[in-house]
Structures are given as structure tokens and as C-alpha cells.
Amino acid sequence: MNIEHIDTDVLIIGGGIAGLTAAIHARKYQEDVRLMLVDKGIPGASGASAFAAGILNYWQPGDDLENYFREIVVDNSEYLIDQDYVPEALRESYNTFQELLSYGVRFMRDEQGNITRIPSLGSQYGRCSPYAGGGLHLSWKIRSVALKAGTRFLERTVIVDLLHDAGGCLGAVGFGLDSNKVYVISAKAVIVAAGTLQFYKAPLGSMGAGDGLALALRGGAILRGMEQTAYVTIGPKGLGAPGLHIIFGCGGWLVNALGERFMDRYQPRLMEKARRFDLARAILEEWLAGRGPCYVDCTHLSEESLQVIRKSLPLLTRSLAAKGMDWSRDRIEYIPYGLAVSSVGGVGIKNITGETNVNGLWAIGYATDFCGGVMASAVSGLAGSGTQGRLAGKAVAEWVVGKKLRFLSESVIKRQVANVLAPWSGEVDGSYHRLEQLFTEVLGSLFREMNILKEATRLQKLLQDVREFRSCLHKLKVSDVHYLKKWHELNNILQLIEASIHASMLREESRRAHFRRDFPRRDDHHWLKWILTKQDAQGNVSAWAEDIPLHRWPYRPDPGGNHTLETGA
């Protein structure tokens, strides 16, 4: 492969809503800033943004901000989220919504032409609007705007590592899927917007291997919340995953094999509108109690509601039709989707502009922990990502003014390039079968030992498994650029699993999407802390706890509070 050197001012890694929005706003604030955006697919047609589950969560003037703020902190995030971030991000979510409208993104409207708003999943105060077009409609529109803003796209290019030294981040290195080139990109600032480990190998999934988190971790960034591994969703068995907001927002039910609605056993207040992983855990518990399988039941809904579901979930509706099923007539079996192993954790950003602990490095969107993390709200997800993109784009464009490019020595660059290409010269000829098999084994181990329900002995076992898998992977030889990409993806996945194991072992309680069978209660006495992880230069991962500065903020648990999660155990 030939090596191409590229210089730019701002390098954005990842072309979803966060990255594209960052590019648009960087240009808005600095007309002459050089912008480069890299994606391993096509910006605007890859990643989670392109498969957005039909809705945008956002706050708007007239909504109850204070109660939504409290609910996000107390009920959704269980005190893990930064309380300076939440109200600001709520207000900004309205601007993000307006921005999408201005780009021509279409939302469903009622007969009077008003944009439809329905309750958000997992929330009493959150509201969302369904899109009129599918996910690609959204991200493709933003792509056009970013292109018009003069962003240079480097498409179908896999970024493998950040370039960094003691002074901070100075670019990235990667390879093209079609160009037969290794790229060494020097930049004054880098924005990581490459998403998280989610829906890898899952249907209708974004194949998010967590590249953004992994390369940030290797680049010296501190990750936060990596123990939140049960951020899983539920989905139709054998089909695609999205659509819960719409289905339950329109009044759909979850029922067990006996035909009973069962969410009142686990989340009596929110029922089917509980957090996704609460739904997953509930289904699991119903199975363990012998009352599985469980189903989504929309057969009682009005034709109007059914039409909303069919229109906003065209692909899922179509997949059901292929099986001879329809929402109005059939109960659809739903199972926990362990593959949505996206930790709500990510790069531990300091604020809404995505500042990290590494000089010259920002992180936005799902590559971050959304300032402590929360599921499916106006301050995370698409609106949160778009908001962070907008504010980071502006901040970074201003930051690079007057900065000079810095370069690593030739020998260091050579090492980095060699690292990108290392799998070409592995010992064991594997390529297709061995690599696919390894993926299956890794994901299988992950499900059994860490996904949803965890305990110390199984986490230890998983750590051993990860080390063995890594050793196998590093011996494998690939001779095809597609498999070079997959090799690096699996390497990243293993790294993130390891970070999650360390974080999970440290937090000896259960909270939000971290559930330990050996510590099933939430412990507000000892564990109002964040779990942070980092990697040293030798590649050793460590985790430590830091007090959440609740004394600065309005919401904190009752003193001496100790409560069992509603799902019981």
C-alpha cells in the first residue's frame, strides 16, 4: 500500500449526525478553516444515525423543563449524569430540532400541519417527533449541507489510530478500502465522532465496533461509564431492532406467553415506557420464571395508531410482511437484544462541547458518555449528538486559529503505519473463516459472561477469554482489505470489552445499566461515583472511581438511601 500524507486543520472522524454537524458549524464560525471528515462508509449513509429509530427526542419551549431535568437525573441516569450538562443540553435540543428542519428533514404532521409529538420511551416528561422519511433521509440531508459547507470527505477509509505525543493529539492514521493507500493525516485538532460499540452484527444495525472509543482510549483519553454494559434493547426475534419509541409511544403492550401484560411486576409506573434495558431484564425474568416467550401486542390499537407505526417503521413492517405478519393481527415475539451492547459509557467529556482530557482532542455523540450518560433522551441520542456536534464545531474552529500543525518523527510514523498493516503478516492464515469464527466466539462469550447480568467470577473468566482471543487475533493473517477492517474492528471490540470488565468489577453495586447478581442493590452510601478507565503506554487498562460532585447540584439522593432495583433480585 502507498502512503499518502494529508494536512488539515480540523479532522473529524465519523460521518453521522455528530460529525457532519460539527463540520457544518466549524465552517460557519471560521470561513477559511480546512475541514476533513473521514468515515469507513459513506458519511450520511453509515453508522447509527442512518438507522435512527424513527424519532427525535427533544425539549421545546412550553414543555416542563424542570421535571424532565429531574427525571433524567434521578430516574433515568440514577445520578450519574452531569447536572450542569442536562439543562443546557435540553434547551439546545430545541435548536438542534430547528436546525434539522432548516436542512429539510421532514417530520410527521397532523391534519392541521403541526408536527406530531408523542411520549418518549422511558420517560413521563420526554417528548419526541417521528420522522416522515426513514433514517437515511435524515443523515443524507445533513451530509448535503456539510458538503456544501466545503468539508473534504475521505470516504470508505478506516481510521485505526490517533497520532499523539506528550503534547496532545496531532492527527490520525488509517487506510482506504478502495484506494490501496495508508493515510497519515496531520491535524491541529481532532474530533472523534465515530460512535460506540452497538448493534454489531445485529440486524438493521450500524455495525458500530466502537472504533471511536477504542482509538480515543489508545490515544490517552479517559473513558467513563464503561460498566454500563446492559444498555441493551429488545427487538423482534429474527428481524430488525428499531422502533420501540413508536410502538410503545402509540400504546403497544408487552405480554408474556399467558397473554398477560407483565411490566407492572417490574416497572409499574412506566410499564412499557420504561428504559429499554428495564424491558430487556423484565423479559429475561419472565423467561426465567417460565412465562416466556414474550410478545409485542399492538392488536388492540386503533387503525390510526397502526398507520403511524407502519409509516414510521417501513422496514420493520416490511420484514414482518415477509413472515406473513402484520401489527394489527399478530403478536410479535420480542427478545432481549444482547447485541445492542452499547455502553452508555464512552469518552468522559468535560462539557457539552466535547472537551476531553487530551489536548487537541474532542469527542462528540455516541463516542462520548454524554457527560455521565442517560438513555434515550433529548440530551443524548440524535439530539444530544447533533447538539454536541454544533457546539464542538464552533469551539474547535475557534481553538485552531493561530495553532500550528505538529508532526511526529518519521520513525514513529513508520511504526504507526506498520501497526495498521500488521495483520497482513500474521502467522496463521485465517482470513474469512477464522476471523468470522473468532467474532462469533467473542460475542458469544460477551453475552454469556457480561451482558445484562454480571458477577465477579464470570467477569474474571471473561477477562481470561479476552486475553486468549486477543492472542489468537494477533496471530491471524489477513490478505484482503475488507478483513483488515474487520481485524481492527475486532481488536477494538476486545479492547472495549476489557475496559468494561475492569469498570464492572470495580462498581460493587447495581445502578442503571450495570447489574450485578452478586451486588444487586443500589448503594447510594458508597457508590455515588463515576468509574473511569484509561490505558497506559504499555496497553494496560486500569479503572478507578471518582466522587460525583453532587454537592454542587440540585438533585441528590436522600442521605443513607439504599434501594433495591424495581426488577428485584
Place this chain on the structure above:
Amino acid sequence: MAIRNIDPDKCTGCGICEDLCPNDVIRMNEQGDLACIKYGSDCSVCFICEEECPGGAIEVDGLYTGIVGFLY
């Protein structure tokens, strides 16, 4: 299983499917005039190729047979 077929009679060789596939499943043939399913097992049934193909050459099966969730 996911992407099923690319009809060579309907494929115009425009390359849109190769460009848009998020998982690099589709590659043009050596002559560059026909799209082929090269890494079919990476298909995640997103339907983008089928929807965007101007010639209607691509068939995607809605039934996914890859790794899905599990119960234990």
C-alpha cells in the same frame, strides 16, 4: 439470508450500492461494470442497496439469520 441477489441483467454498474453499503458487503467486479455480493455474511439487512439501486437489480430478504439476541 439478508442480501440475496444482484440481477446482472438489471445492474447498470453505477456503483451506488458499493458506495452506500455501510458494511462493505458489495464490490464491483474486476471490469467495474457489475456489482457483486462479496462479503454477504456482513449484511445487516439495512435495505439501503435495494432502495437506492436505480435499476431495481438488488433483492434483500427481510429475514435475518445472523447472530441475534439470546436467552439463557
